[in-house]
Each structure stands twice: as C-alpha cells, then as structure tokens.
Amino acid sequence: MALDAKTAAENATLMKRATYAAVCVAVVLVVLKAGALWFTGSVAMLGTLLDSLLDGSASLLNLVAVRHALTPADQEHRFGHGKAEALAGLGQSFFIFGSAGYIVYEAFQRIMTPQPISHSLWGIVVTVIAIAMTLGLVAFQRHVVSRTKSLAIEADSIHYRGDLLMNLSVVAALVLSGFLGWEWTDPVFGILIAGLIAWAAAQIASNAFDQLMDRELSEDERERIKTLALSHPDVINIHDLRTRTSGVLSFIQFHLELDPEITLTKAHRISDEVEGEIMREFPGSEVLIHQDPAGLEPLSRLERV
The missing domain is CATH 3.30.70.1350 (Cation efflux protein, cytoplasmic domain)
Known part of the structure; x- marks a missing residue:
C-alpha cells in the first residue's frame, strides 16, 4: 500500500515548492554576498559566498532529483525513483567537501599574509539579511520534511541550518577584524566555517549512503x-x-x-x-x-x- 492519492499529491507539491524556494534564496544570497565580498575582502565572507554558491548548485540538483524521484513507478523501475534523492544528497556532499577545502586554503593564505578588512558595515548588513532569509527557508524546509520525510529536502535543510551558524560567525569576524583591528580573527573564523561545512557534508553523505545501501530502519x-x-x-x-x-x-x-x-x-x-x-x-x-x-x-x- 502507499499514501492515498490526495496526500501523495500534497506532499509532492510541498517538496517541489521547497526546492524552488531554496534555489531562489540561494541566488539572492549569492548576489548579495558577492557584493559584500567585493567591498570587504573578508575570507569569512568568501567562505559564506562559496557556501551559498554550492547551496545554489545543490538546491538546483535537488530540484531535478526531487522531480525525478516523484515520478511514479514504471515498467523499468517497479519500486519507483526515490533513490534519485539519495544520489542528489551524495552529490551535494562532494560539492560541500570541496568548498570546505578551498576555504581552508584561502584562510591559511590570509594567515600567512594578513590583510585588513574594509567596509565591514556593508558585510554585516548583508549577513543580517542572509540570516533572515535563511531562517525563513529553514522553517519552511522543516515543515516540508515533517510532512514528507524527504531525504533530499532534509539534506538541503542541513546545510542551510549550518549557514545560520556560518553567517553569525561572519558577523563576529567582521566586527572583530574590521572594527577592532584583530585581523587574525577573519581567517580563523573562515576555518571554523569550513569545519561546519565539512560536518554537514559528512551527515548528508552518511544519510545518502544508508539509503543507497538499503540500510534497515532503526x-x-x-x-x-x-x-x-x-x-x-x-x-x-x-x-x-x-x-x-x-x-x-x-x-x-x-x-x-x-x-x-x-x-x-x-x-x-x-x-x-x-x-x-x-x-x-x-x-x-x-x-x-x-x-x-x-x-x-x-x-x-x-x-x-
């Protein structure tokens, strides 16, 4: 047996809306953060910009994967296409690991050659806007996951929740480096952000791997x-x-x-x-x-x- 047709249709609509919302938020944040990076030159801002770029790529991948996963079972796929979600989650984890490595590289370069942060206020304003938009998106994603149990939406939500911590770290880095002159805090916070990104990637990869390997329920x-x-x-x-x-x-x-x-x-x-x-x-x-x-x-x- 499966879900009744009405509930299944409602869940499918919710999942699609969640993927559209994630892509739209990611695009807006990329534009805002790119402008803030141009003004500030902050490694922490670079880290959160790269994360938003990868969020956008991952969310776009999710959009395609979720639409495919919701395709009804057919003659060649009698159990449906649900594992497209797990494949999308695994793909996301590779993207996220790559971004974490690049942020660490840039942070160590900045540690070796410290550079002052300029126009910190611009970066703080943009980051506060990013926090507000991300909070709204995460709240909607959590609602969708509670209704549908979608792995792909949950994977998307995990790294957007991580974004909230990253954005708070960016605010701290911009304040300490731009206003107090503690230049070393910017690359240090960049490395911390990279760690958060890598942790999120590990969670996503683990969940996707369990599903692809047909792990038993708890x-x-x-x-x-x-x-x-x-x-x-x-x-x-x-x-x-x-x-x-x-x-x-x-x-x-x-x-x-x-x-x-x-x-x-x-x-x-x-x-x-x-x-x-x-x-x-x-x-x-x-x-x-x-x-x-x-x-x-x-x-x-x-x-x-």
Whole structure:
C-alpha cells in the first residue's frame, strides 16, 4: 500500500515548492554576498559566498532529483525513483567537501599574509539579511520534511541550518577584524566555517549512503512493526522482517505466522488488517506480507530462492 492519492499529491507539491524556494534564496544570497565580498575582502565572507554558491548548485540538483524521484513507478523501475534523492544528497556532499577545502586554503593564505578588512558595515548588513532569509527557508524546509520525510529536502535543510551558524560567525569576524583591528580573527573564523561545512557534508553523505545501501530502519522502528503485527489476536508470530527506504517511501516486508487450520480467505483478511495498522503508524510505506502456517520450519533465503 502507499499514501492515498490526495496526500501523495500534497506532499509532492510541498517538496517541489521547497526546492524552488531554496534555489531562489540561494541566488539572492549569492548576489548579495558577492557584493559584500567585493567591498570587504573578508575570507569569512568568501567562505559564506562559496557556501551559498554550492547551496545554489545543490538546491538546483535537488530540484531535478526531487522531480525525478516523484515520478511514479514504471515498467523499468517497479519500486519507483526515490533513490534519485539519495544520489542528489551524495552529490551535494562532494560539492560541500570541496568548498570546505578551498576555504581552508584561502584562510591559511590570509594567515600567512594578513590583510585588513574594509567596509565591514556593508558585510554585516548583508549577513543580517542572509540570516533572515535563511531562517525563513529553514522553517519552511522543516515543515516540508515533517510532512514528507524527504531525504533530499532534509539534506538541503542541513546545510542551510549550518549557514545560520556560518553567517553569525561572519558577523563576529567582521566586527572583530574590521572594527577592532584583530585581523587574525577573519581567517580563523573562515576555518571554523569550513569545519561546519565539512560536518554537514559528512551527515548528508552518511544519510545518502544508508539509503543507497538499503540500510534497515532503526531498531526502535523495527520493534514497533513487530509489536503492531503481534497485537492482532489472530497472529501467532512473525519472522524474516526486512525494511529499507527509497526517497520518501519505506518498504516493509515480513512473514506472518497464522493458525494452519484457517481458510485462505481469513488469512488474507488478517494480513490486510495487520497491513492497515502498520500503514497508519508508518504513512508513506509499502507493506508486503507473506502468510505462513505456524509451526512450519522457515526455509533459509537460499532455499527459498
């Protein structure tokens, strides 16, 4: 089973709007930060500009990936196209790691050859505007993720949340370096920003890798599935529970052990009832149940094949 058509359509619309919003915000921030970098020459500002450039690239990649991931299953992709989201997330992580390395390089160059920061006020004003826009975008993304469980939108949100910390760091660097004359703070804050970027990239890569490798749902979620199945009065036991995720979908399958004397019709009804309970607890999942007579020794996977 899958989400009902109305809910699925609403989630798809939300995901698309989130990708459009991210691209638009990134474009505006790139223009503003490029102007601020021109006036200030700050390494910290360079770091946040590069991050916004990569945000824009990643968000554009997300836009394409999400549209592809929302394409319905077809003859060649029976499980849908959800893993396009994970591929987009993995691609984002490579972009972000690259930007972190470049920022560190520029920061060390500035440490070796200190340069004063000029027009700090321009940079501070632009950064405050960036913080306000990013807060609005992150709030919208969190709403979309809570509704859709989208990995691609979550990945986008992770590094935009990191942007908030980076922008605060830029304000601190501009104040300390531009107004107090502490020139060393600018490259130091640049390196800290690079660390935040790299940490965000590692999180994105880990989530994407787990999905591409069909990692099981968490142990708590697996226990909830077992509890729901065993709560049905006619279910004796379950075995061979296997789970995975693909984009916004979760796939759950297991063998349901039932009284061997019941009719096929009753076994089918019981399975439907168990499936419905799991679907209510895990919306957006597809559940596949195989009925087994209780007491029958389950075959190994190789034997079943």
